[in-house]
Each structure stands twice: as structure tokens, then as C-alpha cells.
Amino acid sequence: MTVAKPNLTVNTNTNANTSAIEEWGKRYGLFAAIFVGLAIWAMPTPETMSLTQHKLLAIFGGAVVAWITIGINFAVSTFFVVTLLYFWVGNPEGKVDKVGQLIRSADFAVGGFASASLWLLVTGFVLSIAMTKSGVAKRLALQMMRVLGRTPAGAIYASMLANFIIAPLTPSNTARTAAMLPIVEGIAEAYKAKSGQSNFGKALMLASTFTSNITGSAFLTGTIPNPVAIGMIAAAAGASIYTTWSYWALAALPTNIIILAITGWLLLKLYPSEVKALPGGVEYIKKELLSMGPMSGREKRAILYFVLALALWSTDALHKFNSTMVAFFVSMLIFTPRIGVLDWKETEKSLPWELFVYFGGVLTLSDALMKTKAFEWIIKALLGVLGLKSVAMMPLLIILIGFSIFSHVIWSTTTAMTGVMIPIYIGLAKTLGFDVVTFVMPLAIMMAYALFLPFNTMGNIIMFGAGYYTVTEQLKSSIVLGLIIWGLWIVTAFTWWKWIGLL
Secondary structure: OOOOOOOOOOOOHHHHHHHHHHHHHHHHHHHHHHHHHHHHHHOOOOOOOOHHHHHHHHHHHHHHHHHHHOOOOHHHHHHHHHHHHHHHHOOOOOOEOOOOOEOOOHHHHHHHHHOHHHHHHHHHHHHHHHHHHOOHHHHHHHHHHHHHOOOHHHHHHHHHHHHHHHHHHOOOHHHHHHHHHHHHHHHHHHOOOOOOOOHHHHHHHHHHHHHHHHHHHHOOOOOOHHHHHHHHHHHHHOOOHHHOHHHHHHHHHHHHHHHHHHHHHHHHHHOOOOOOOOOOOOHHHHHHHHHHOOOOHHHHHHHHHHHHHHHHHHOHHHHOOOHHHHHHHHHHHHHOOOOOOOOHHHHHOOOOHHHHHHHHHHHHHHHHHHHOOHHHHHHHHHHHHHOOOOOOHHHHHHHHHHHHHHHHHHOOOHHHHHHHHHHHHHHHHHHHOOOHHHHHHHHHHHHHOOOOOHHHOHHHHHHHOOOOOOHHHHHHHHHHHHHHHHHHHHHHHHOHHHHOOOO
8 A cells, every 4th residue: 555645735825825925025034124123223222221232132123024034044044143243243241442342252143052952953853863764753653553543533643642752852843744744644545534525634634733733842852942942041040950851841741641632532523533443454554564674773773772862861850961961972872883873974964954053043142132131121111111010920921821822823933933932031031020930931831832824834834735634624623722722731830830840
């Protein structure tokens, strides 16, 4: 039985509108970004704002427009940011030398590239590539199906479980979804689900779309924005047990497991399966496993390193080894001749260097905005205008959790959203006198929920391209799911997060 090749060019009005928006962004986004940056700089500098703060806010405003419109490549935006930080801003205090020349610090302009969070992304991708290149990820998904996939509900939960298991070592929603797509398409074909017609096909594919986002929230290494957000939090409040891999899992994993269970149930209720059992049993799964042959030594070593990384990450609060250094250690084993899984040439083309460069720039700019308290100035001014200087933390946090979940609908990437929103949330916490970790970490956990439309993340686009569900069907089910997720996190805030000392 062959697996249908995914059709990534599904034609819908929303796709046409999205393409038109993207085309506008590519054509005019850079000009719009420059215009916004210059417009902010042209405004009179308030008496209570420093010149350095004004410069940084102008850079940030232009960068946000560039990231939203994708007017330039994400990596290229970093070159703009770093250049402006060095030549125009110079240093956090705006210091000048004896003759009045601006003192320029290279460390200030590229500081984010030394962040451990950035290198956790690089080494995390090495582990992910080892899992996929060795075939372990595919074999795992097929084994889940062989055990659980005899009924529609079992098949859906099997695909979700496979996604969940590989999530800690796949710091990319896109990579994880791409790895799962041929598996779930094979499941759909085994169930004779017709693209665009089958309720089972809709539930299965939507479950895969949503699961990639939900599992991204569950683990620090589950999606790229998570370590970046933690890096910003650590830069603002200092590294602590709260910024470890194990504490993120402690805070995020239990509720996300409940969310996953409810997601499968909800989709089967919204789209009741027209088939009750797998036609012909599990022959498709057996054929696929047979074609893979017995487990190779390469796969066994990949599993060993997978377990080793998980064991060290999940116990980092005990042994105090930094999560990034653990990833470096396991990556070293993966690349070591004879006992390894990969060679460098096999890996370098699969590493998303664009995102690494982009996040180095995001971390650098965020750190500069924090050091100069530029965001604090803006937020204080806004709170004064709105009369919210004495707002209580818990009601505001609950509102912002919902805002963070549903505002994904306007973003085309969780990476850009994180780069924009986390510094704002940190600034808000500092301005209102809230503990940065207590206030911002819950909001960082929400950065992965890009559930609503295909263009909200590349993973969504990949699964939508298979053609099993429409934009309307995704939006309808995601709104219901989003409300459930918001409600569950409110309950978590008043129970679990209090019990573990986060709130």
C-alpha cells in the first residue's frame, strides 16, 4: 500500500488571501519597517525617556513590522538589528568618550549569540535529526499504530502519542509535523479515508495539527520559542530552578496531557468517524514495519542517546547540569565515529541556520531593551493612561493567558510572536512589581498554541496541505479547543502552579 504524496498547494480563498498578504509583505514589508522605525524616532523624546531608550524602541518597532510582514528574511533582520545596535546605539547607557564620541561595544551588539538558550536550539536539532535520519521516529509511530490503531479512536490517539514521545527531542513544530505527515496519511489510507470527505480523515489530520502545537508547549525543547523565552526570563531574573528543563515539564506537562486527551475526544465528537474499525486489520502497519526491516544498530544507538538526554534533562534539578550542556554532551556522542548516529555533513544541511541567526538577534535586542528599561518606560506610560498602575497580578495573568492563546490567530510564526511578546511581558512584570518568573513563565508556556489557521505556523500549513479539512473546520474546532485550553490553564493557575511554587 503506497502513501499518497501530500498536496501542499490546496487552493482556497483563505490561501489566496494569505498569499496576497505574504506577497505584499515581501514587496513592501521592509519599507514599512523602515518607515515605522523612522516615525518612532522622529517623535519628540519625552523628558523622562533617555535617548538610548528612544533609539531602541525605534529599532524594536521597525523589527516587529519586519517580522510580522516577513519583509526580509528572519536571519537578515538580525544583521539590521546588530548593525544598528553597534553603530547607532553603541552601549546600554549611551556613554560617550572624552571628545563626545559614542562608545561602541561589540559585546552589547551580539550578546544574544552567547546565550545558552540559543545553543540549546542548535544541539536540540542535532538530537531531532538523529531521531528522524535513523528511522526511529517512524518506527515508533508505526509501533504505536500496531498496538492501538485498530479503531478510529485508537488510531488518532496512537498518532498523538507518537508525536508526544518524540516532542522532547524535536524542537521544531515544522520538523515534527513533517515527520508525522507520511505516517498519518498512511493511517488515513489504511482506513480508506477520502481527502476532504471523510470525517475520520478530518479528525485524524486536525488531531495531528493540534498535537504538534500542544506537545510544543509541554516541553522546553518541544518548540523553538520555548528556550528563547526561558533565555529572556533568565536574562531578566537570573537562572534558577524555574528556568530548568525539568521545571518547565513539571509546570507544563500535566495540563498538556489533559489537553491532548480532550483534543482527541473533542475531534471525534465534532467529526464522528464513518468507519468503526480498521478495514483489513493492521496490514498496512505490518507492511511498513516489514519494509523497514529489523532495528539497526544505528537506531538502537539513537534510542540510547534519546533516553540518556531525557534522563539527564528530567533530573537537571538534582544534578545541576545545564540543559544546553547536556544537549552538547549527547550531541558529541551522536557525532562520535563508530558509536555515533550521524556525521556532520549529513546534519549541516538539515539545521535551520536562519532561525539560529534570527534568535541570536532577538535575544540581543531583548536584552538591550531590558537593560535600558525601554519597555518599562512604555508600559508605565500606558498603565498611567489606562489607570491600571495598581492592577492585581492574578486577574491580569488570567486575561493575558487567554490573550496569548487567541492572539496566535494574527501571527504567521510563533517565533516572531515570542520575540515580540515575551520582552513586553517581562517589562510589564517589572513595571508592576511582579516576580518576573511567576508572571512571565505561564505566558511563555502559551506561545506554542498556534491552533487556529493554516498560516499560523509552517506545521499547520504542512498538515493542511494534505487536503483533509478546510480552513473553516480548523477554525471552528480550534476556537472550541482554545476556550477549553484557557479554562484548563485557569484551573491550573489556582491549583497545580500553586502546589509547585510557581504562583
